[in-house]
Amino acid sequence: MPISTLFTVILLLLAVAFYAGQRKALGFRARAQTQALPFYHGAWFAVYLIAPACAVLAVWSLLDGVLIKSMVLQSLPAQFSGASDAERELLYSEVSRLAYSRFSSTNADALQGSVGTYMSLNATSLKIKYTLSAMVMLACGAWAWLRLQPAFNARVRFERVVLALLLGSACLAIFTTVGIVFSVLFEALRFFDTVPFHEFVFGTHWSPQMSIREDQVGSSGAFGAVPLFVGTLLISAIAMTVAVPLGLLSAIYLSEYASRSFRAWAKPALEVLAGIPTVVYGFFAAITVAPLLRGFGEMLGLSVASESALAAGLVMGVMIIPFVSSLSDDVINAVPQSLRDASYALGATRSETIRQVIIPAALPGIVGGILLAVSRAIGETMIVVMAAGLSANLTINPLEAVTTVTVQIVTLLVGDQEFDSPKTLAAFALGLMLFVTTLCLNVIALKVVRKYREQYD
Amino acid sequence: MSNSHSPSTIEIVNRNLAVRYARERRFRRLGLAAVLSGFAALIFLMVTIVGDGWRAFQQGYIELEINFDAEALEIDDPADDDQWQYADYTSLIRSALRERFPALQTRKEKKLLYSLVSPGADYQLANMLVENREWLGQVQRVRLPVDDDIDVLLKGYVDETLPEDERRISNAQIELVKGLKSSGEIALGFNHIFFTAGDSREPEQAGIRGALIGSFLTLVVTLSLSFPIAVAAAIYLEEFAPRNRITDIIEVNINNLAAVPSIVFGLLGLAVFLNLFGMPRSVPLVGGIVLTLMTLPTIIISSRAALKAVPPSIREAALGLGASKMQVIFHHVLPLALPGMLTGAIIGMAQALGETAPLLMIGMVAFIVDIPAGFTDPATVLPVQIFLWSDSPERGFVERTSAAIMVLLFFLIAMNAVAVLLRRRFERRW
Incomplete structure (x- = not known):
């Protein structure tokens, strides 16, 4: 049954169940005093009729693939018994394609038996799935129907279900974090089985291309990530040297000097910069800024790589300006007016007040904001993918091409992947590094910002 | 004493005043220059894109x-x-x-x-x-x-x-x-x-319809998943959550997820949805789920702000008339907070519409000519289409990339304008 049909059937059943439950409640409401409105009887009944069956359906759908796979692989003819795990994967996908499409392979005859098993298993699984769900639905429905009585407080029960749903939604944030940690960690650990951790973190040679054949000339895969870390830091540093002064000065000007009307349109206009998709910045950096810098460098007699770190860094800095400025704006506005008044009363000019009173008072908050901006710059992907290079040069010269952690993740994972080659797994190890770094920066920054906010509240 | 030659305070101040005022003016001009250079960058970007793309x-x-x-x-x-x-x-x-x-x-x-x-x-x-x-x-x-x-x-x-x-x-x-x-x-x-x-290898035959439909389908999945979940999470955290460790962990998690690089969500999608659950590659359904996880924190945070803005007197009045806590929230607080939540959701959707990196991870970069007809058809989205075209050296593709960017920016501006209008229309001062 296609998903859309299943969905419609479930919705229909929900509606019917709700109506039936409500009707029953309306019926006994005429005779006796009830504990809840008929709406709640209907809603509670509908939930108990549908939810357990849906749970069974979902669990079975998730598990049956794995079960069928292991059973089919056991049924493989003897000639394949020596196959490795990867080959067995391939054989399995061949079986499933043979079963459901006009696909032909050299193994078609040998796999005939397995294809038959596969198809019959699938058919049985489908049958069991729907029968089981229907049985669960009938059992739960009957139990719930009997409980619908005047003395039954359906409202309290139903509200409990709703509360559980609300809690579940809130916990999704935890599941997401756990999911990220496990998915990245698991693959990264597999990577560290083949490439030692210290080699990855301290190695200075990065060339992840593995030779396909044993006798092939070329790189055998080196996974020293230092050039990537240096490249990432270089581009982030360029971005921050653009974004921090410009963002901070803009925030100071807008909150301390600008007239109300100028501020009213200038602030949203600056924030437009933050709303532009990063892919647009990437295109801008690659097509416009990089050639400009190159031409400019030629004028000065410098050789600028066409994928220089400078172009990517500059554009990334522009992207981060509004981020720095709006965070600094918040903290500058949180500095109490009394501090300013005191400084003016002592005869300080506005700029002296800003430099000697407001900035020192706001400093922890500003640092927190800058840390968040750094974490943003490190994790930024599209600008560097489009404007920075692919070759891992270990250099801190901003005119040369460098590569970054995110660029490598994208290049390693886009296209076909095999999940047992260190090349693919390396992307997850890089992802782990990225996640851990940005997480630490975020935790520190959020702590600093929060602590600072409380100081003047 | 008054005839001694040591200068009085006011003399010292007056002597330095010109220098201090000059410094003041310089600082002020510096600030203005910073703001203006931000604008200059924005205008330069827009002019280049429009200049390249309008043709x-x-x-x-x-x-x-x-x-x-x-x-x-x-x-x-x-x-x-x-x-x-x-x-x-x-x-x-x-x-x-x-x-x-x-x-x-x-x-x-x-x-x-x-x-x-x-x-x-x-x-x-x-x-x-x-x-x-x-x-x-x-x-x-x-x-x-x-x-x-x-x-x-x-x-x-x-x-x-x-x-x-x-x-x-x-x-x-x-x-x-x-x-x-x-x-x-x-x-x-x-x-x-x-x-x-749809897409094509020939610039004159390439269009954005496939990418637009792909973006639309992806956003439908994202909105229909993230809005209810975010509202539910916000209601729980704002109205029901007891002050304890678990609540703290949830809050810290949400704040952190809002700052996790988007590409990490792509890794999650690749490892969990594609590898573990065996979902198909490059389909709007998976893209939508990944973007849901990414935009959830944003929408949760703005939904909580909207709930916070509803004054307690509304809740107390409803409670006083005998409503249960759930009824207070769903019958009275939620309708009042809904416009604010919708504004947050639209801004989250605008963020999702412009997002590229996580979708690259789940294979939405394939060259797809056909226009997707459903949530499980292979598709690409507008920003990814821009990324794909930007790689082509032909002049025709450079032009079309800029034009696709103009279309993307048009949609983003439209969405943000709707959000602003919604806020203006329904904003209430209590």
């Missing part, structure tokens, strides 16, 4: 007299749709070109002639004939897109002073086009292909 909304067309001869097309059974669809339209275009220029006879000259029309024009011709079946056996004047090299020439990007072998276009081609242009047979017109076609 992509135009396309060169050539007018040809096509003889839809049933015999040449080998259509003998009008009921057979395949015959209409797969007939040899290319030779029809070629013979029309030959008839227009009977003087060009050599192989080389003919090749030159054929290079005027887009190699994909036969599809357009096929579609025209299928829509107007009565044309069969008639001679009709039709407009077909020209090849992208000719298109570039028409738009004036070809430097004719360059030596001939350094251009993609020969002198003979330029002469041919000039002749046709002066007779009005080749002209620039509105580029409707850009809005009605």
Whole structure:
């Protein structure tokens, strides 16, 4: 049954169940005093009729693939018994394609038996799935129907279900974090089985291309990530040297000097910069800024790589300006007016007040904001993918091409992947590094910002 | 004492005043310069994009007299749709070109002639004939897109002073086009292909319709998952959550997830949804789920702010009249907070619409010509289409990339404008 049909059937059943439950409640409401409105009887009944069956359906759908796979692989003819795990994967996908499409392979005859098993298993699984769900639905429905009585407080029960749903939604944030940690960690650990951790973190040679054949000339895969870390830091540093002064000065000007009307349109206009998709910045950096810098460098007699770190860094800095400025704006506005008044009363000019009173008072908050901006710059992907290079040069010269952690993740994972080659797994190890770094920066920054906010509240 | 020469305080202050005021002015100008340089960057970006892209909304067309001869097309059974669809339209275009220029006879000259029309024009011709079946056996004047090299020439990007072998276009081609242009047979017109076609290897046949539909389907999944979940989570955290460790962990998690690089969500999608659950690659369904996880924190945070803005007196009044806590929230607080939540959701959707990196991870970068029809069809989205086109060196693709960016920015501006309007319309001061 296609998903859309299943969905419609479930919705229909929900509606019917709700109506039936409500009707029953309306019926006994005429005779006796009830504990809840008929709406709640209907809603509670509908939930108990549908939810357990849906749970069974979902669990079975998730598990049956794995079960069928292991059973089919056991049924493989003897000639394949020596196959490795990867080959067995391939054989399995061949079986499933043979079963459901006009696909032909050299193994078609040998796999005939397995294809038959596969198809019959699938058919049985489908049958069991729907029968089981229907049985669960009938059992739960009957139990719930009997409980619908005047003395039954359906409202309290139903509200409990709703509360559980609300809690579940809130916990999704935890599941997401756990999911990220496990998915990245698991693959990264597999990577560290083949490439030692210290080699990855301290190695200075990065060339992840593995030779396909044993006798092939070329790189055998080196996974020293230092050039990537240096490249990432270089581009982030360029971005921050653009974004921090410009963002901070803009925030100071807008909150301390600008007239109300100028501020009213200038602030949203600056924030437009933050709303532009990063892919647009990437295109801008690659097509416009990089050639400009190159031409400019030629004028000065410098050789600028066409994928220089400078172009990517500059554009990334522009992207981060509004981020720095709006965070600094918040903290500058949180500095109490009394501090300013005191400084003016002592005869300080506005700029002296800003430099000697407001900035020192706001400093922890500003640092927190800058840390968040750094974490943003490190994790930024599209600008560097489009404007920075692919070759891992270990250099801190901003005119040369460098590569970054995110660029490598994208290049390693886009296209076909095999999940047992260190090349693919390396992307997850890089992802782990990225996640851990940005997480630490975020935790520190959020702590600093929060602590600072409380100081003047 | 007053006649001593040590200067009084006011004298010291006055002496330094000019310097201090100058410093004050400098600082102020510095601030203004910072704001203005931000604007300058924004304006520079916009001007480049629009300057590069506006020409992509135009396309060169050539007018040809096509003889839809049933015999040449080998259509003998009008009921057979395949015959209409797969007939040899290319030779029809070629013979029309030959008839227009009977003087060009050599192989080389003919090749030159054929290079005027887009190699994909036969599809357009096929579609025209299928829509107007009565044309069969008639001679009709039709407009077909020209090849992208000719298109570039028409738009004036070809430097004719360059030596001939350094251009993609020969002198003979330029002469041919000039002749046709002066007779009005080749002209620039509105580029409707850009809005009605999917991706293509030929710039003049490439359009954003597939990417737009892909983006739309992905956003539908994202919105229908993230909005209810975010509202539910916000209600729990704002109204029910006890002050304890678990609540703290949830809050810290949400704040952190809001700052996790988007590409990490792509890794999660790849490892969990594609590998573990075996969901198909490059489909809007998976893209939507990944973007849901990414935008959830944003929407949760703004939904909580909206709930916080509803004054406690509303809750107390409802409680006083005997409503249960759940009823208070769902009947009274939620309707009042909904506009604010919707505003947050629209801003989250705008963020999701512009997001590229996580979708690259789950394979939405494939070259897909067909226009997706459902949530489980392979598709690409607008920002990824921009990324794909930006890699192509042809002038036609540079132009179309900028035009696609303009379309993307148009949608983003529209969404943000709706959010602002919604806020203005429903904003309430309590």
